[in-house]
Amino acid sequence: MDGKVVIVTGATSGIGEAACYLLAARGAKVVAAGRRADRGEAVVQRLRDNGGDGIFVQADMASNDDIRNLVDAAVRTYGGLDGAFNNAGMGGAREQLHEYTDENWDQVVAVNLTGIYRCMKYQIGAMLRSGAKKPGGAAIVNTASTLGHRASQLSGAAYTATKHGVIGLSRQAAISYIREGIRVNVVSPGATDTELLAPLKAMGPEIVKQVNEINPIGRMATAEEVANAAVFLLSDAAAMITGHALPVDGGQLAKL
DSSP states (O other): OTTOEEEEESTTSHHHHHHHHHHHHTTOEEEEEESOHHHHHHHHHHHHHTTOEEEEEEOOTTOHHHHHHHHHHHHHHHSSOOEEEEOOOOOOOOOOGGGOOHHHHHHHHIIIIIHHHHHHHHHHHHHHHHTTTSTTOEEEEEEOOGGGTSOOTTSOHHHHHHHHHHHHHHHHHHHHTTTTTEEEEEEEEOSBOSGGGHHHHTTOHHHHHHHHHHSTTSSOBOHHHHHHHHHHHHSGGGTTOOSOEEEESTTTGGGO
16 A cells, blocks of 8 residues: 555544554555544544554535545645545434434435445546556445345444445446446445444443344454455455455354
């Protein structure tokens, strides 16, 4: 990843934060993005303290203007764009479909699916202008979920639908730009110990036990374990991999 310019969304905690540190340690120039400026600046300061190179750009994935500004800031600061880890997402309401509100639906779709569509739209444009066909090319990794491959009684309608959508969108982009030097892949985490699962964990130890057992390995994934998979897919080591959704799930999907 040495010298590559990489955007990471959802960078202020969890998987995104872990990816920032891993990318910086491997020599990437990291453009960290998120809504919480104080957390984002702290992430960038930490990676700089450890010898890394990065900036923070405040951005809401529900805002087209914020996403366009994020990509522009990356190019303006570092002269181009080589990679992106579109990781930002939200869980949304867990009500039954017939009780779901349009407001809840629109909010989750705006962040989880439309946000990734807009990220890729501007990122791919920047990558093409940066010369994606140069050695190593360019790469995008989007975060879906094992719930992009199946359904669950613990999930809400919008979350499951958007994660399925992320996988379909990513595969379409992978095929559309396969001859342009741009690879597009997906990481599909199983239950992962991040802020997104905080509401479930707050429901008590029995629920935590159930969540741990979703992954046959018997525990939740760590943020670093998922981030490692994303960084691999962004790297030249994955040069022959595109259009793939990689489960990081302790065997969850294997048993279906």
